[in-house]
Amino acid sequence: MIDKREVSAPERELHLIKEYTGRDLGMIAVSVDDWNKDLSPWSAPPIYGKEGFGSGADETLSWVLNNVIFKQDSEKNDIRRYILGGYSLAGLFAIYSAYRTNVFEGIVAASPSVWFPGFLEYAKENEIFADYIYLSLGDKEERAKNKILASVGNNIRELAAYYNTVTDVTLEWNEGNHFTEPDVRMAKGFAKLITEISPTLF
Secondary structure (H helix, E strand, C coil), X not given: CEECCCCCHHHHHHHHHHHHHCCCCCCCCCEECCHHHHCCCCCECCCCCCCCXXXXXXXXXXXXXXXXXXXXXXXXXXXXXXXXXXXXXXHXXXXXXXXXXXXXXXXXXXXXXXXXXXXXXXXXHCCCCCCEEEEEEECCHHHCCCHHHHCHHHHHHHHHHHHCCCCEEXXXXXXXXXXXXXXXXXXXXXXXXXXXXXCCCC
């Protein structure tokens, strides 16, 4: 899942993933029009500025499943195996999607917005279907001046500890803040799931 302004990002990520894994892979990138609405699991007030968060994640996921995943499987006449990934709020969307469908075997959530109000509680109270979860965060992200954003560090630690009891999880720390090398962080996550967690995924 990508912002519509980041159309070149998937190409960079795919190049890095192939470099890290030595494999020829396919990537499907889906852009969203309204980042805060289309990727949010439920409505929430603004954390800064005036723009709050919508509740469009279920609708977005439904579109992805019906117009991308199921269509891809039908055209290829077989069943593909998928990893869903995203950065920032798209990372939160990826995790949330693993609670709504069992289509994705793995989830890559780099610098995910797990500070999102109510998400930690939701994650612990519902069943997650993905077999592999990769989480990563920049080591400076929890130093944000905004208290809600600063909760991301403790929340991701708590989330990883919980997932360790129900699925296969990796939590990796990176140098830098939220905006440091997002394509590298995403590629590392995909490569980890593809080659190190389970070589038989693909």
